[in-house]
Amino acid sequence: MSAHRWSLMAALALLASLVCAQDTADPLAKGEERYRLxxxxxxxxxxxxxxxxxxxxxxxxxxxxxxxxxxxxxxxxIAHWLAAxxxxxxxxxxxxxxxxxxxxxxxxxxxxxxxxxHALVSWAIDALxxxxxxxxxxxxxxxxxxxxxxLLVRLRPSRSLRRALIALAVLAGITTALGIGRWWRYxxxxxAVVVAESTTINTGPGESFGAAQTVSEGCIxxxxxxxxxxxxxxxxxxxxxxxxxxxxxxxxxxxVPEELAGSE
Amino acid sequence: MNALRGVVCVMLLCALAADARxxxxxxxxLSRDTAAVGxxxxxxxxxxxxxxxxxxxxxxxxxxxxxxxxxxxxNITFVNGQMTSTSTYTFRLVAxxxxxxxxxxxxVRAAGQVFTTQPLTLTVTGRSSAPPxxxxxxxxxxxxxxxxxxxxxEPPTEDVFVELVVDDDRPWVGEQVTMSLxxxxxxxxxxxxxAEYSPPSTEGLVAEPLPxxxxxxxxLGGLPYQLIERRTALFAPxxxxxxxxxxxxxxxxxxxxxxxxxxxDPVTLHVRPLPEAGRTDAFSGVVGRLHxxxxxxxxxxxxxxxxxxxxxxTGTGDIRQLxxxxxxxxxxxxxxxxxxxxxxxxxxxxxxxxxxxxxFEYLVMPAQAGELIVRPVEIQYFNPQTExxxxxxxxxxxxxxxxxxxxxxxxxxxxxxxxYLKENGLGMRSRAPITSSTWFWLMQLAPLAALGWALxxxxxxxxxxxxxxxxxxxxxxxxxxxxxxxIATAGDPRETYRLADATLAQYLAAKTNAAAASLSPDDARExxxxxxxxxxxxxxxxxxxxxxxxxxxxxxxxxxLPADEVxxxxxxxxxxxxxxxx
Numbered sequence: 001m002s003a004h005r006w007s008l009m010a011a012l013a014l015l016a017s018l019v020c021a022q023d024t025a026d027p028l029a030k031g032e033e034r035y036r037l038x039x040x041x042x043x044x045x046x047x048x049x050x051x052x053x054x055x056x057x058x059x060x061x062x063x064x065x066x067x068x069x070x071x072x073x074x075x076x077x078i079a080h081w082l083a084a085x086x087x088x089x090x091x092x093x094x095x096x097x098x099x100x101x102x103x104x105x106x107x108x109x110x111x112x113x114x115x116x117x118h119a120l121v122s123w124a125i126d127a128l129x130x131x132x133x134x135x136x137x138x139x140x141x142x143x144x145x146x147x148x149x150x151l152l153v154r155l156r157p158s159r160s161l162r163r164a165l166i167a168l169a170v171l172a173g174i175t176t177a178l179g180i181g182r183w184w185r186y187x188x189x190x191x192a193v194v195v196a197e198s199t200t201i202n203t204g205p206g207e208s209f210g211a212a213q214t215v216s217e218g219c220i221x222x223x224x225x226x227x228x229x230x231x232x233x234x235x236x237x238x239x240x241x242x243x244x245x246x247x248x249x250x251x252x253x254x255x256v257p258e259e260l261a262g263s264e
Numbered sequence: 265m266n267a268l269r270g271v272v273c274v275m276l277l278c279a280l281a282a283d284a285r286x287x288x289x290x291x292x293x294l295s296r297d298t299a300a301v302g303x304x305x306x307x308x309x310x311x312x313x314x315x316x317x318x319x320x321x322x323x324x325x326x327x328x329x330x331x332x333x334x335x336x337x338x339n340i341t342f343v344n345g346q347m348t349s350t351s352t353y354t355f356r357l358v359a360x361x362x363x364x365x366x367x368x369x370x371x372v373r374a375a376g377q378v379f380t381t382q383p384l385t386l387t388v389t390g391r392s393s394a395p396p397x398x399x400x401x402x403x404x405x406x407x408x409x410x411x412x413x414x415x416x417x418e419p420p421t422e423d424v425f426v427e428l429v430v431d432d433d434r435p436w437v438g439e440q441v442t443m444s445l446x447x448x449x450x451x452x453x454x455x456x457x458x459a460e461y462s463p464p465s466t467e468g469l470v471a472e473p474l475p476x477x478x479x480x481x482x483x484l485g486g487l488p489y490q491l492i493e494r495r496t497a498l499f500a501p502x503x504x505x506x507x508x509x510x511x512x513x514x515x516x517x518x519x520x521x522x523x524x525x526x527x528x529d530p531v532t533l534h535v536r537p538l539p540e541a542g543r544t545d546a547f548s549g550v551v552g553r554l555h556x557x558x559x560x561x562x563x564x565x566x567x568x569x570x571x572x573x574x575x576x577x578t579g580t581g582d583i584r585q586l587x588x589x590x591x592x593x594x595x596x597x598x599x600x601x602x603x604x605x606x607x608x609x610x611x612x613x614x615x616x617x618x619x620x621x622x623x624f625e626y627l628v629m630p631a632q633a634g635e636l637i638v639r640p641v642e643i644q645y646f647n648p649q650t651e652x653x654x655x656x657x658x659x660x661x662x663x664x665x666x667x668x669x670x671x672x673x674x675x676x677x678x679x680x681x682x683x684y685l686k687e688n689g690l691g692m693r694s695r696a697p698i699t700s701s702t703w704f705w706l707m708q709l710a711p712l713a714a715l716g717w718a719l720x721x722x723x724x725x726x727x728x729x730x731x732x733x734x735x736x737x738x739x740x741x742x743x744x745x746x747x748x749x750x751i752a753t754a755g756d757p758r759e760t761y762r763l764a765d766a767t768l769a770q771y772l773a774a775k776t777n778a779a780a781a782s783l784s785p786d787d788a789r790e791x792x793x794x795x796x797x798x799x800x801x802x803x804x805x806x807x808x809x810x811x812x813x814x815x816x817x818x819x820x821x822x823x824x825l826p827a828d829e830v831x832x833x834x835x836x837x838x839x840x841x842x843x844x845x846x
Contacts, residue, residue: 028692035685057691066685088690093683099568100682108599108627109570112561130697138708145711152718155725183699237602 028055028063035067043067051252058087061252062094074101075195075217076249082191082220083252089126105218110236125181133179140172190223192233192248199248201241205230213239221248288313290372292381299359300389307355307367309381311374318351319373326368328361329386359388423450428464428511428528430498436536438551438582439648440497440618442474445511445528447492448484456516461494464528465509470499470582474609474616497609497618499582503537538646542653546589547644552581552619554645554656558638560628560663567668570629572601573661575641580619583607588624592639595632601625630665637662733777740774741842748831757827761815764830768809771838775845785810797844808837 031046047064061084069077081098088094102109113119128136147165151157200211205227215221215235221243225232230242288311295306311318323331351374359365364387369380424447431442443466447459474495482491500506512527538551548554556577565571577586584607588600602625610619630636638661647654698704728735747767754760766780769788773780776791783791789806793799811825825833 032685032687055692057693059686059690059692062690063685066682069682084690087694091690093686097682103568103597103629108597108601109629111601111625111627112570112572114561114572130699131695134697134699134704138704141708142711145715149714149718152715152722153725155729179699183697186697 027053028060031063031067035063035070040067040071044071044073056252058084058091058094061087062091062097065097069097069101073195074104075193077101078218078220079191079193079195079249079251082193085126086186086251086253087129089129101218106216107219107236110220121178121181124178125185128178128182130179130182130186133175133182137172137175137179140168140175144168144172186253190253191251192221192223192231192243193251194219194221194243194247195249196247199243201233201235201239201243202230203241205232205242209242212241213237215243223250288374288377288379290374290379290381292367292370292384294384294386297385298387298389305357305359305386307357307384309353309355309370309372310350311353311372311379312350321353321370321372323355323357323370324368326365328363329357329359329365329367331355331357357386359386362388364388423453424448424455424515424526426511426513426526426528428508428531430508430531430533433531434534434536435500436551436646436648436651437500437503437538438549438646440499440552440581441533442615443496443498443508443531445494447494447513448482448489449492451481451488451490453517456518459513459515462512462514463494463496464511464530466496466498466506467509468501468506469508469533470501472497472499472582472609472618474618475611495616497616498533499618500533500535503535506533506535507531508533539651539653544644544653546642546655547646547653548587548589549585550579550581550583550643550645551648552579552583552617552645553647553654554579554581554583554643556641556643556656556658558641558658558661560638560661563662564664564666565628565630566666567630567633569668570627571663573626573628573638575624575626575658576621577624577643577656578619578621579645579656580610580612580617581645582618583620583622586622586643588626589641589643591626591628591641593628594636596628596630596636599627599629601627628663630663633665633667635662636665736774737777740771741838743774744768744771744838745835748835751834752831758816760827760830761812764834765809765812765816768805768812768834768837772805772809772841775841783809785813792841795845797841801840801844805837805841808833 027046027049031043031050034040034042034046044064044067047060047067050060051064061080065077065080065084068074068080078098078101081094081101084091084094085098099109113122125133144165147161147168151161151165154161194215194217196217198214198216201213201215202209203212213235219236221231221233221235223231223233224240227242229245231245231248232240232242233248234240290309290311292307292309295308299305307323309321364385367384367386369383372379372381426448427446429444429446431444432439433441435441443464445461445464447461449455449459474497476495477493480491480493482489498508508531510527510530512525514523514525516523554577556575559574559576561572561574573591575589575591577583584605586605588603591598591600602623604623604625605620607618607620607622609616612619628636628638640660641658643656644653645656646652728738744767747763751760751763751767754763769783770780772778772788772792773783776788776795778787778791785806788809789802792802792805797805808825812830815825815827
């Protein structure tokens, strides 16, 4: 009987340790569980823990965005959904939730592109990841070189080969240009989202400067500079100025440490 | 009888003349008793009842009061057989100094008599804020005007002077007033350096600089002056009196004289409030003229997508103050998204005015498929010319709303849930793009190397095509090596020697640019040496060729080179010559 008791206690201890180990080792699962239970703040904390542990993929960003949105922080949710869209640009769920949050902003959805060409280029850049665009450009470039070699080593090249080369060169050029645009957005364009209910874009890095524009939560800003607690931004409408760091959440991405992306 | 008729006529004429003499009335009057310096006053002399010629009256000279223009008009009417004549002479007078002027009685010769009008008194106050009417507007260069060269005009007492004028000293609130600072400098005067201009204070007024007109040359009192003008548009934000402070110009006439500052008189604006009658809630606050248009970036839009609707308001006046009017349409959400003012000086038929356009942008997101009508936008403004409120009204805008990409014909309600968590799928970790890999970029260099080889190959092909001798030289070894199997399988020794001789001769001829048919062994040796082969190799080639030819005709030669060794010998020789001539 005593042996059975000890065995039972050992089994329970092992089970408890396993549960605790899973709880601490898989913050993603913990976040999902908290979310299911309606503890959205707890889910946010768990997903932030996941991010801190290096799990920064599209799934984590998306789920964190969902938890933040349900926790009443649409600005931060938009920031993480934007990050998720960068990693998985064609995912329907990410796009749907992001569009919904943007529609619900006080200022409404972002302005549509000024021309169909701009819209087409933006769509093409946003619809593919940098790796997909770079890979496509590389494949087209290789094919164009192969056809080019076939043309060069013949004294009388066929017309169809020439046409194929022109088509491949044009496609490779377009894909490369789109890839450069995507690379620029991926590496050079840093964005932030207003998380305060309302904040002013000042003409300088300080409260003593005048307000250039007032922006509300969810407004997407492009970061162009930083200065001790203030971030220089360009707003969606084109206004340029400075906002307090705590009023915005940086969209996670290259060059943006996770501790800066979003605020507790 | 005739004499009697003549007497009657003379008596009748005398009676008429006597009657006319009795009815003639001469009257002089001024259009107003008080005027400001520079303002014109109309002096009218009316002569009624006079029959016959009336001599144009002459205005007696009065100091600082000049006649800038004159005109006359005569009306003759017949009523009930009676003729009535009225002659009117009009003179425009301008005073150049303050004071009270008495115009003495003016003599009028009519009906053979001299009539004298009553004296007239004109009081002239300080310089007017309005420019003298006879002068052209401040927006054009000033041509020689009648007042500039009018006989008897008193020339300005100063050779350098400035004046500050406004085109309207009783504007409406928000109406543009053009303020001009005019700097006159006699062409006979030379200044040291440039005159420094100090603008007047326009406290309480909104000031907007206008383009400077070019420097012009004018005549004042018969003297030539250079006129430099600086203009500013002013807007009063509220009714009341506003004082435009004195402007000044600082100049130096010579090294010996010091700085001299010339100052203008201040000008007072009496700004009138806008009338209440006719003002509606749509009043924009703009005083000027407005025109509005409505358009969209696309005529068709899907449910849930947004289209930009642009309201462009163009016109004159201080339209920067325009606020975005509310855009009203059916089943759609409307978000004001932008405001782009482009306001500045504009040249119109009425001169330089502040105006331009303000474009308001709205994001319109239709919520229901079908036709979406954006209602006309109305913006009320006050037209200072008609002194009434007027309305700028757009046409309605029709948008075609298509079902959403998912086929939905109406927008989802806001109360819906967001899409659920992802428990699988998508990446757990973000992966660096392939552009971060060095291998990716190294792999892109390989096609470049292949392309370089192909390019070199093409150059070679083109050279061979263009130069038959070069092609024969470079392809000789390949051609000869292709013949070697036939030599080895000839069977008959004699045929072996014949084929080998032909192959080697063709090869040597190609390498030395000679004719194969006439190539002797000695010629081959000599040509090979000349081409760069060693004496030993050339001699070996000569010997081999000689043996092969001998073998064709003399089987005794077989002992020197057995037939089965011929292909190897020829191959070796070709290889050595190729190496030597590479």
